[in-house]
Amino acid sequence: MLKTFKKKLGLVLMTTVVGTSMILGGCGAKKEAAADGKVEIQVMLKGQPHELEAYQKVIKSYESSHTNVKVKIISTSGDEYTTKIQAAIAAKNVPDVFYVNPGEVKAWVNSGVLADITEYVEGSTDVKLADLWEKGVNKYRFDGETLGKGAIYGLPKDLGPFGFGYNKTMFKEAGIPLPDKDKPYTFQEFIDVCKKITKDKDGDGQLDQWGTGLNVNWSSQQFIWSNGADFIDSTGTKVTVDTKEFAESVQYFADMQNVHGITPSVEQAQTLDTYQRWIQGQLGFFPVAPWDLGAFEELKFEYDVIPWPAGSTGKPSTWVGSLGFGVSKNSKNVKEATELAMYLSGDAQGQKELVDLKVQVPNNKEEAKRWAANTSIKPENKEEYLQIINEYGRNFPADATYNAEWYQYFFSNIQPVLDGKQTAADYCKEVQPKMQELLDKAIEQEKEAKANKK
CATH class of the missing domain: 3.40.190.10 (Periplasmic binding protein-like II)
Structure with missing residues (x-):
């Protein structure tokens, strides 16, 4: 299964962009307003081509309803992602929104990489915190001592019940x-x-x-x-x-x-x-x-x-594995970056698009129930995944x-x-x-x- 897991996360992607073209080296650019006066948010992603395509659709929907924001996607292969995000951290040129593993939260909070986004998450008008899996959100909480408690430093991209x-x-x-x-x-x-x-x-x-x-x-x-x-x-x-x-x-x-x-x-x-x-x-x-x-x-x-x-x-x-969306503590637009992360994590329409591609259990709890009951999606007993999340799944x-x-x-x-x-x-x-x-x-x-x- 290890080989399968690497295949899933490590397929080489085309660099795809929403808005103006950009390569990874652009992470070092000053994060100022775009020429048209919109707030510019950089998001660094990895995944399979069809998964990235789904996120493009979700981001376009976000831009349509948030006309003051322009989003630029930086994509890389799964194998290269860790090296590149670590290089960006070392150079203090971290994208506004990027992936974080639960096991990285403690170190990245202590080293000043992740922003405390609790205020903006709790105040979101697009997605309500109560709509998301509590177990997913808790993977990115940290009170300075214990993971799973306290302030929110990330939002789940997904929950992966094995x-x-x-x-x-x-x-x-x-x-x-x-x-x-x-x-x-x-x-x-x-x-x-x-x-x-x-x-x-x-x-x-x-x-x-x-x-x-x-x-x-x-x-x-x-x-x-x-x-x-x-x-x-x-x-x-x-x-x-x-x-x-x-x-x-x-x-x-x-x-x-x-x-x-x-x-x-x-x-x-x-x-x-x-x-x-x-x-x-x-x-x-x-x-x-x-x-x-x-x-x-x-x-x-x-x-x-x-x-x-x-x-x-x-x-x-x-x-129950997970990958989350973190927000850079040095972002000039933490509020807007958090709003984007919240939207990617739990927007109902966006979750439907991801479900259609059969790549994850919806983060939105109600959407997940509908997904589990959908007999057109194999396998029949998808309810087992929800039971793993709710009842007997554990962290690494x-x-x-x-x-x-x-x-x-x-x-x-x-x-x-x-x-x-x-x-x-x-x-x-x-x-x-x-x-x-x-x-x-x-x-x-x-x-x-x-x-x-x-």
Whole structure:
């Protein structure tokens, strides 16, 4: 899924402009009124061409109703975006509106990059704050101590509930009862069903259909959380990967291949990744996020989404990702920039245009309900995405810490576990001290940043 995620965010875009032509280097220009006397707002975006096209339409609608504003779009590839926005920050030439990840909020507030836009958000006449997902807005709140509380420093571009799909056609052909959309499989039930699906269909002695195929970076958290474990404690100061429950979850993940044989082998995955195998109808279960729906519209099999398998807690769990619109603290037009960000985040008509392209769940709650009930949009059980947002979706573990190095370290050397050459328990005990060291370093960096800010 990691490869899929990068494909989604990293396709190279054409530089597209609304209004006067501009390249990234133009971020350094003085943000003065345009020649026609209009307020000029620069917005830096990344995304797929059709997604950018949708935002062009939304921005044109905004300009039509805000005749005193001219918007210039700066677009770049997903792979280049981070480098370019960091360069703009270093040069103090940040666009008026730009993307921010929840995990960047603390650092960018402390370093004076993000503007406090609470006043303008709460006073917006275009979009009401109450119309948006509270969980989405809270990802960009920060009170100086805790992420999720206090002032607003960004608005959600989207919420990405990471759902779990299954090949309904495969189940019907095998005569296996369809999964219950309201009751998750237990860990053992999931293994048992996957074993029934995994088979050599053409009789050549080689498996050509598997139960599932999951990427550890994006699909291990679900098993860890639902088994009552976590990467970090509630205080955000102690790494907890060395618990029994955590190791059990990671071992379960690795055993899907090494013990149960319900996933393609490493060699088979190199020949054809699991994303492509899902598209070709070779997998029974696979993650299906809202940004996948457009790409999956033409699948040659019927699919739907269900809860992720649940461990000892008996409750499913998964993450809800997000990307937000931030406003530069140095913008000469913070009010107008915030109005644009608010419009992009939650305008009802704009949300409809984005929904038509099947790239996200609407940020507008009422629009999201209509979207989930729309039977013309696959899959059938889109309500599951709303349940993830409302009931059991969680933030990434590193979102609330000053950086993600400690979290990323866990995945950097995990391959021996996935290959069956090291037990999960041994690995978790081995990496915990280094992860704790990196977390302690992040905590100290945050303290220093706060002190320097004062």
